[in-house]
Amino acid sequence: MRKQLSALLGVFIIASVSAIDKQLISVGKTTTPPTLDGVLDDSCWKNCLPVTNFIHPGGNTPAEEQTRILFCRDNEYLYVAIHCDKSGMNTLTKASLVHDNKFIGRGESVELMFGPDPGQYYHFMINNLGAVYDAVVEEEKPDVSWNSGVKTAAGTGDDFWVVEMAIPLKNLSNGILTSDTWLLNTYRNSPMRQAYSSWMTLPKISWHVPNEFGKMSFVEDTPGLRFNSVPAGKDKSDLKLTFSGLPKKQSQWSIDLADATERRDSETILLPPGTSLSKSFTLDGHIIDSGILTLVVRDINAEPVAHYVYRSSPYFLEFRLASSRGLDGSTFTVCPEFPARRGLAMSHNFPGYEKRPGKVKLNHELIIELPRSCTVQPARQEKVLAIGKIERDGKELVQYSLKNPWMYNAKFWRSISLKTTMEPGEISAGYYYARWQGGQQSPRKMVIECIGIGQVTPPKRLVTSVYGQFLTPHWRQEEFDKYYNLGINTLRIRNANSSSGMLAIIDRAKKQGFYLLRDHFFPGGSIDDYGWGKWTAEDRDARALDINGYYVSGKKGYQLSPTYRGPVFEKYMKEEIEFTKKTGINWFSFDMEGRIMPNGDNADFHPRTLAAFKEYFAKNVDGISYVDPREFMKPPTGKYDVYRKHWIVFKCQMFADFFADMKKMLAPYVGQTSPWAGPVFSEWSMGQPWDEIHMDRSLRGPQFHQVFDFIEVDAYSGVERFVREQFLRETKLEEADINVKFIVTPSPRRITSLEGEGEKYYQPLTMEHGNELKYKIFESAAFGAKGIIPWHYPLFTITAWRDWVDGIRVVKKVEDIVLDGKRVMFHGSNTRIRAHGVKLDNRVVLVVSEYMTDTPMETELSHNTDQPCNVIDLETDQSIARIDGNKTTFSVALTKDIRARMLLIEPIKQ
Numbered sequence: 001m002r003k004q005l006s007a008l009l010g011v012f013i014i015a016s017v018s019a020i021d022k023q024l025i026s027v028g029k030t031t032t033p034p035t036l037d038g039v040l041d042d043s044c045w046k047n048c049l050p051v052t053n054f055i056h057p058g059g060n061t062p063a064e065e066q067t068r069i070l071f072c073r074d075n076e077y078l079y080v081a082i083h084c085d086k087s088g089m090n091t092l093t094k095a096s097l098v099h100d101n102k103f104i105g106r107g108e109s110v111e112l113m114f115g116p117d118p119g120q121y122y123h124f125m126i127n128n129l130g131a132v133y134d135a136v137v138e139e140e141k142p143d144v145s146w147n148s149g150v151k152t153a154a155g156t157g158d159d160f161w162v163v164e165m166a167i168p169l170k171n172l173s174n175g176i177l178t179s180d181t182w183l184l185n186t187y188r189n190s191p192m193r194q195a196y197s198s199w200m201t202l203p204k205i206s207w208h209v210p211n212e213f214g215k216m217s218f219v220e221d222t223p224g225l226r227f228n229s230v231p232a233g234k235d236k237s238d239l240k241l242t243f244s245g246l247p248k249k250q251s252q253w254s255i256d257l258a259d260a261t262e263r264r265d266s267e268t269i270l271l272p273p274g275t276s277l278s279k280s281f282t283l284d285g286h287i288i289d290s291g292i293l294t295l296v297v298r299d300i301n302a303e304p305v306a307h308y309v310y311r312s313s314p315y316f317l318e319f320r321l322a323s324s325r326g327l328d329g330s331t332f333t334v335c336p337e338f339p340a341r342r343g344l345a346m347s348h349n350f351p352g353y354e355k356r357p358g359k360v361k362l363n364h365e366l367i368i369e370l371p372r373s374c375t376v377q378p379a380r381q382e383k384v385l386a387i388g389k390i391e392r393d394g395k396e397l398v399q400y401s402l403k404n405p406w407m408y409n410a411k412f413w414r415s416i417s418l419k420t421t422m423e424p425g426e427i428s429a430g431y432y433y434a435r436w437q438g439g440q441q442s443p444r445k446m447v448i449e450c451i452g453i454g455q456v457t458p459p460k461r462l463v464t465s466v467y468g469q470f471l472t473p474h475w476r477q478e479e480f481d482k483y484y485n486l487g488i489n490t491l492r493i494r495n496a497n498s499s500s501g502m503l504a505i506i507d508r509a510k511k512q513g514f515y516l517l518r519d520h521f522f523p524g525g526s527i528d529d530y531g532w533g534k535w536t537a538e539d540r541d542a543r544a545l546d547i548n549g550y551y552v553s554g555k556k557g558y559q560l561s562p563t564y565r566g567p568v569f570e571k572y573m574k575e576e577i578e579f580t581k582k583t584g585i586n587w588f589s590f591d592m593e594g595r596i597m598p599n600g601d602n603a604d605f606h607p608r609t610l611a612a613f614k615e616y617f618a619k620n621v622d623g624i625s626y627v628d629p630r631e632f633m634k635p636p637t638g639k640y641d642v643y644r645k646h647w648i649v650f651k652c653q654m655f656a657d658f659f660a661d662m663k664k665m666l667a668p669y670v671g672q673t674s675p676w677a678g679p680v681f682s683e684w685s686m687g688q689p690w691d692e693i694h695m696d697r698s699l700r701g702p703q704f705h706q707v708f709d710f711i712e713v714d715a716y717s718g719v720e721r722f723v724r725e726q727f728l729r730e731t732k733l734e735e736a737d738i739n740v741k742f743i744v745t746p747s748p749r750r751i752t753s754l755e756g757e758g759e760k761y762y763q764p765l766t767m768e769h770g771n772e773l774k775y776k777i778f779e780s781a782a783f784g785a786k787g788i789i790p791w792h793y794p795l796f797t798i799t800a801w802r803d804w805v806d807g808i809r810v811v812k813k814v815e816d817i818v819l820d821g822k823r824v825m826f827h828g829s830n831t832r833i834r835a836h837g838v839k840l841d842n843r844v845v846l847v848v849s850e851y852m853t854d855t856p857m858e859t860e861l862s863h864n865t866d867q868p869c870n871v872i873d874l875e876t877d878q879s880i881a882r883i884d885g886n887k888t889t890f891s892v893a894l895t896k897d898i899r900a901r902m903l904l905i906e907p908i909k910q
Contacts, residue, residue: 023200023214024307025049025184027071028222033079036164038130038155040081045070047224047244048081049306054188054197063197067110067188071216078172080165082110082126084188087159095127100144104133110163111187111207113137116173118210121183122148128161130154137208148172183213219305223253223297224276242278245271255279256296317348317434318441319366322412331447332430333798334420337455338482339377340798343412346434350407360407364436368416369397371428374448376400377417392431392443412794424452453802454809458489461675462815463515463743463787464808465490468794470519471509473501480512486801487808490674490787492519492589495526496579506583516673517587517682523572523662527591531572533557539568544603547630552603560596562651562658562699563609573665584671589712590683597655600699605630609654616650648692652701659707682710682743686729702738710786715746717762719775719900720851722746723834726783730823743787746776748800766851773800775849775900777807781818782837782847782902810874810902817845817904828859833894835861842867842907845874848892849900858893868908873901882908 026049034042048070054063070081086092086108095107104125105111115121115137123142125133130152135142148171155162187207188197198207200214224244245251251271271277297306321330322343334340344366352360368376369390375398378384385401402416422428428448433441458464464487471491483491491514493506509516525531535542536558544552544559552559579585597603610629617626629647632640659681666679674680695701705711713729715722722744733740750772751762769775773790780788788811790796790804811818821838826846828835837846842865850857863869863883871881871890880903881890892901 022307024181024217024304025051025071025214026217026219026222026305027073027078028219030072030074030079033074033077033166034081034164036151036153036166038153038162038164040070040083040162040164044072044079045081047222048072049222049225051184051186051199053308054199055201056195056197057202063188063195065188065190065195067186067197069110069112069186069199072222073169073218076169077166078169080112080167082163082165084108084110084128084161085159086128086161089156089159089161092128092161095129095131097129097131099131100133100135101131102133102144104131105189107189108161109189111189112184113186113207113210113213114182114184114216116182118183118213121210121213122172123208124148124150124165126152126163126165128154128156128163130163132165140208180219181215181217183210184216185213217305219299219303221251221299222305223251223271223299225297225306241280242276243269243271244276245273252300254298254302256298257294315348315350315439316441317350317362317364317407317436317439318346319414319432319434320345320347320444321432321446330445331449332418334374334418334422334448334450335453335798335801336420336422336424336450337453337485339417339419341415341417342797343794344414344416344432345411346407346413347409348407361405362407362436363403363405364407364434366402366404366414366416367433367435368400368402369431369443370400370418371395371397371430371448373422373426373428374418374420374430376402377419378402393429395429397430418448420448420450422448422450424450426450451798451802453486453798453805455485456487456805456809456812458484458487459808459812459815460489461819462781462785462811463490463675463789464488465492465517465787465789466793466796467492467519467745467789468792470494471505471516473499473505475505475508480509480514484512484514487805487812489513490515490517490789492517493583493585494519496576498579498582503582506585510584510673515587515675516583516585517589518585519589520591521588522590522596523576524568527595530556530595532560532596535564535568535572536560539564539566541566542568543606544597544599545606546602547605547633549605552599554595554598556595559599559603561604561606561609562597562655563604563606563612564658565661573662577666577669580666580669583673585673586670586678587674587676587680587682588666590681590708592683593685594698597699599697600651600655601696604651604654612654613647613650616653617646621646645692648696649701652695652699653703655699656701656703656707659704663707676709680710681708682712683708684712684714684745686711686713686740686742702736705738705740710741710743712743712745712789714791715744715776715780716751716791717747718750718766718768718851719772719779719849720766721762722776723779723849723851726779730783742783742785743789744776744780744783744785745789745791746773746780747792748773748790748795748797748804767854769851769854769899770897771803771806771899773803774807775851777804777811778847778900778902779849781811781814781845784818784821784823784838786819806875813874814843814845814904816840817843821845826861826863828861828892830857830859833857833859833892835859835892842869844905845902846905847900847902848894850894851899854896854899856893856895858891860889860891862889863905864888865905865907869905870908872904872906874904875902 030044032044034044051069052066054067056063065085065087068083072079092108096104104127107127109125109127112124113121120138123135123137132150132152134146134148134150135144136146149168151166153164185198185200200212202209202212225241243253252268253271254266254268256266269277269279295308296304298304321332322345332342350360350362369392370376376384382402386398387401388399390397390399430446430448431443432446433443466488469492471493491509493516506516520526522531524534533556542560542564544561546552613629614626624642627643632643663679663681670679750768777788817838817840821840824837824839824844826835833848833850835846835848837844865883866885868882868884870879871883872879883890
């Protein structure tokens with residue numbers, strides 16, 4: 001215990017959620033308000049109780065860079081002083097000066113939340129420049145239109161930044177303090193250091209939790225109180241405090257110290273006007289060993305004006321089954337076909353955990369207790385040991401141990417795989433927990449539910465693969481068999497690794513009938529390794545230039561000029577050619593996402609590019625004289641609109657030529673490791689090639705979409721959103737006369753947001769349905785997709801694999817129509833139900849769907865035909881209708897559980 005206290009030096013935190021244990025700070029009145037100048041030398045600040053000793057959420061470790069906040073008031077304003085320690089002031093990122101910018105909290109900032117009750121409180125975010133976001137939160141809903149009228153002033157020092165604030169009281173509860181005590185908490189955001197801290201103890205980084213707030217008490221007089229030292233974990237330890245009285249009035253204060261067993265030490269201090277006094281308390285060992293120390297300062301009426309709790313929690317280490325949506329979930333879904341993998345979240349509070357990613361060395365083991373029908377499968381480089389048996393819930397369980405010396409605070413740090421002999425539909429239970437020298441996690445129960453997946457052989461030409469699943473030299477035959485039986489026909493290779501082991505495994509994959517593609521491709525290293533960054537680092541001539549001749553920065557390096565064909569281009573293309581010769585790979589999948597040319601509107605004004613534009617202009621533009629782009633791209637650009645349009649088209653062509661030249665160099669050496677001949681390029685993300693502004697930024701004009709044989713488009717959110725956006729793409733592409741072939745990349749589960757996004761970009765508009773991955777596969781086929789490649793492998797649960805297999809099993813039956821047919825639309829009697837698909841000769845595949853609700857409904861569809869046809873439900877292979885020249889309509893019903901049906905209309909064989 002004493003070592004733990006020593007590690008937690010200087011932490012004052014909440015002991016429980018009871019009212020007496022809430023942190024309390026008093027806010028007194030001042031007759032000398034501060035001057036807002038960003039310098040905390042005003043007399044009013046000297047006697048304020050500081051809100052300080054910030055700790056990291058999820059534990060009780062003090063923040064390395066501390067925060068000190070002071071409050072006082074007069075009859076007009078609530079004054080706040082914020083002092084933030086900051087090592088390396090030069091690392092502060094550029095901050096916003098815009099009022100109510102909701103991204104203020106994403107940078108170096110402090111947040112204040114206070115108010116009369118949990119149902120209504122005020123929320124302030126303040127950055128190091130003094131910019132403020134303010135809102136009033138009522139019933140958990142923020143109203144940003146509310147304006148506090150706050151005034152601020154910012155200042156800095158060598159290792160700190162300061163902001164002073166004055167908030168008009170008239171804008172806080174109409175200037176009436178409805179209660180002597182309000183809720184309060186305050187937080188520090190330092191995203192660049194991945195460091196967050198709070199005055200109050202919080203279980204995780206989650207600020208809007210009013211029930212966890214401390215308190216601020218509005219009093220007439222307040223003592224000045226400063227902690228000079230805190231318990232150091234020794235047998236005898238001094239707690240040193242300095243008090244200062246308010247001017248013109250004698251103050252009397254009592255100090256109570258108590259440990260967890262209510263043993264107390266108290267003293268009354270009388271402070272003459274305008275004086276200060278330092279006081280030391282010697283703490284006996286029993287107070288320290290108890291683990292909890294409270295300090296309460298009371299005024300002359302015995303009312304508490306300050307309350308701090310020092311608490312040392314025992315160290316903990318725990319695992320939790322991580323569901324596909326986060327950290328909750330207690331069901332482990334298994335299947336007989338292959339081991340079922342499930343992620344485990346790990347959390348702990350051992351010293352060092354606050355340093356992201358919180359890697360701490362501690363020999364520990366994960367204990368898993370399973371029924372005999374289940375066994376733990378070892379991951380690579382990890383041993384699984386059966387260590388004994390135990391009886392729980394009247395059943396005998398086998399205990400397994402997985403040892404590891406390292407701990408992380410992470411959502412998916414560990415994972416386990418279970419193999420089962422259970423029958424589909426059978427349910428059992430097991431337990432798991434962490435164990436280490438000196439402690440053990442309480443066993444957690446997990447429900448083990450078995451479902452059946454079955455098998456499906458892969459389609460012949462419709463590409464099926466999975467993002468994040470890569471072929472390595474370590475693959476065993478069972479891995480090839482697993483993916484083949486899941487209907488996957490394409491394996492992915494990350495880098496141009498010409499080792500004998502890699503070449504041998506590639507050859508083995510080809511012999512077993514798999515297609516192969518180079519994933520995240522870019523010459524010189526994968527796109528994730530920022531291979532193009534090597535180009536601009538090794539040859540400055542590869543860098544793009546802005547209008548003033550300066551290098552343009554991109555993501556993780558200088559932006560690459562698309563007109564560059566210098567020695568680095570030759571060097572890395574030679575490496576790729578050698579790898580292509582050895583493997584025969586002909587499909588190269590990029591994933592640029594704006595990395596190579598993210599600032600197209602600011603570039604490229606390299607002399608080489610300007611010379612090419614002059615030549616382009618002479619060949620393609622008649623009737624107007626040539627003007628240098630450095631002239632007509634200067635603002636304002638209105639009178640140069642015609643030139644601007646030609647400049648954008650030219651740059652898009654140069655960008656396309658960059659990749660076209662790669663294709664030409666690879667062409668003589670490719671084999672055929674895909675359904676298509678010749679070098680094949682695909683690229684993720686479909687922008688808006690019909691939008692001039694987008695084309696200027698991304699350079700993805702029509703030429704780009706012709707060089708790239710396929711565009712991989714996402715279906716990450718709800719199915720309805722994917723369908724709606726894909727219809728919009730089709731319409732716009734048709735208007736722009738651009739021909740694009742698609743590969744759809746659905747997410748195995750619905751994604752509603754991504755970390756780092758300014759808004760929930762993937763927020764769906766519809767309710768979630770049970771078989772959305774299967775429906776996305778159906779819809780992809782109805783749009784005539786040439787491939788279906790889910791993103792990404794870690795998101796695949798057993799239920800997702802079941803949806804995948806069910807979907808591929810259906811689409812495989814009609815892949816010839818899907819790949820070679822032409823798009824058709826159906827208009828039914830129910831406008832809420834959508835029906836569309838593809839037609840090849842006299843056979844039609846269509847999907848009939850509605851995702852906005854789960855209400856049973858049906859529609860009448862019409863199909864003109866001169867010969868008798870069957871309408872077949874491809875999932876059941878059952879005929880649901882017969883149509884011919886006399887009866888051309890048929891009815892399709894959707895139920896609560898079936899929101900999409902994939903149908904085939906085909907002539908009846910005579």
